[in-house]
Amino acid sequence: MAWKILCTVALQHNFFPTTNSGPELDFVPSMETQTVMQSVGMLSRVDKNRILLSYDDEKEEILLSCIPMDTQQLEFIFQVYAQDLYFGLYSESSSAEEAPCYSNIKKNRKKNTAEEDGIFLTRCAGDQALAIRERAGNHARYPAQPAVLNFVISITKETYKEPKEYLIHCASRKTYWKYYLLGELADHEAEIIDLKGEINFQNAGHQFPFPGRTAMVFYSTEPIPLEERPNRQFQLRQSGNNGNKVLIKRLPNASIENLARDTLKGEQVNVSEIYINY
Incomplete structure (x- = not known):
């Protein structure tokens, strides 16, 4: 008896620095799978x-007999649950209420995107996504925790012997970084500089984040993807004629603990609040 690999499926999340350092996940097969x-x-x-899915080579004929005659492809359907309760905070929000669905089944001419480490599954929509969700079912051991995604992997008699490495891409939530400068910093004519020259900040004047406390507020001019270990090099400097004076050499980066909603240019947006008190 020997075990043969059928395929591997991995979640590649932008929040984490590498594919191998992603979130802890539970993969739950549908009843038919x-x-x-x-x-x-x-x-x-x-x-x-x-x-990783593998099969006993002595039961290869049984595997082939499970392939339906009408479709000529056998589908393995899984729901994926995140053990990390913060997963929904650092992941890109979806406009749909249901968990997204992914597949290697080509319903149109669009090909799955290939990468050096594997093949990205295609995100499904419409009736195809609805069918996957219905077949995935609901699982009693996760009564209050919704699945973060569903996926289906299809094999045929021509492809099952070629083990594939599949990837599912998940983007990080993007937020506008909002710095509150409290204490003496609230009275400084200051500016925030990105030492890498990638992000700009706009002075939004004074706000009152706490009763009786005034803060000078800065917003990033564009949303920034959240990261597990951010390495943004933002510096607070004295503005004006003495603009070269550094007030804070390295400002702290945003974390997932301080997410909020705010209004910018008349629209509700996600912000990461960062409080600096000197």
């Missing part, structure tokens, strides 16, 4: 943000 896996004697091995 679980039935097939049990009949074939398949194994699933989860390593943090990745699942």
Whole structure:
């Protein structure tokens, strides 16, 4: 008996620095997928943000017999749950209420995007996504925690012997960084400079974040993706004739703990609040 790899599926999240350092995930097969896996004697091995599916080569004929005659492709459907309760905070919000769905099944001419580390699954929409959600089902052991995504992997008699490495891309939530300068800094004529020259900040004047406390407020002029270990090099300097004077050499970066909603240019946006008290 020997185990053969069918495929691997990994979540690649922009919040984390590498593919291997993604969030802890639970991969839950649909009832029909679980039935097939049990009949074939398949194994699933989860390593943090990745699942590996393999099968017993002695049961290869059983695997092939599970492929439907009408569609000529066998589909493995999984719901994915995040163990990290902050997952929804640092992930890009979706306009849809339901969890997004991904697939390697080509319903149109658009090809799955290939990358050096694997093949990106295509995000589904409309009836295709609805069908995947319905077949994925609901799982009683996650009564209050919604799935973060669903995916389906399809194999055929021509492709099952070629193990594939699939990737699912998940973008980070983008926020406008909002610095509150409290204490003596609230009275300084200051500016925030990005030492890398990528991000600009705008002085929004004084606000009152707490009763009796005045703060000088700066907003980034564009939203910035959240990162697990951000390395933004923002510096607070004295503006005016003495503009070269550095007040704070390295301003703290945003974290996922201080997210809020604010109004910029008449629109509701996500902001990361950062308080500086000197």
